Amino acid sequence: MGTNEVNSEKSVDPLARDNKIVFVCEKALAAGQVANRAAVLATGLTAKAPEIVGPDIQTENKVPIPGITKIPITMLTTNGTVTLAELYQKAYNANCKTLIYLSRAQGQRSYKEYSDSIQCQSNQFDDIDAILLYGPKKQINKLTGSLPLLR
Numbered sequence: 001m002g003t004n005e006v007n008s009e010k011s012v013d014p015l016a017r018d019n020k021i022v023f024v025c026e027k028a029l030a031a032g033q034v035a036n037r038a039a040v041l042a043t044g045l046t047a048k049a050p051e052i053v054g055p056d057i058q059t060e061n062k063v064p065i066p067g068i069t070k071i072p073i074t075m076l077t078t079n080g081t082v083t084l085a086e087l088y089q090k091a092y093n094a095n096c097k098t099l100i101y102l103s104r105a106q107g108q109r110s111y112k113e114y115s116d117s118i119q120c121q122s123n124q125f126d127d128i129d130a131i132l133l134y135g136p137k138k139q140i141n142k143l144t145g146s147l148p149l150l151r
């Protein structure tokens with residue numbers, strides 16, 4: 001193993017070494033919808049798992065740059081082998097942090113309206129069109145390993 005490989009292994013944050021974040025969306029979504037859902041779900045994850053955000057960094061002339069996620073986010077899409085509802089149930093049952101974007105949110109005029117639409121329903125959602133998973137790398141890979149990269 002070369003010196004650069006040893007140094008890069010030492011510089012990997014243990015959180016990123018042991019955990020993984022994966023975003024999965026329906027293949028039919030338009031680029032703007034994908035971007036919106038990814039942003040919304042990533043924001044939600046930082047609230048539920050603040051440890052994923054690195055500290056602020058200062059430039060040479062002391063300008064602060066806010067921290068970003070310490071764990072790369074893999075962007076995947078569906079391929080017909082598993083529905084997002086099935087993936088949600090599997091991830092939820094595996095105790096992974098699981099955030100979902102329900103397509104109904106697109107037409108809601110307020111968070112309360114969206115919230116009300118969920119509170120009268122079990123956790124069997126048929127309108128999930130994006131999901132964000134965070135947990136142990138091995139578990140996340142098991143859940144999403146067959147899904148293709150978003151292109």
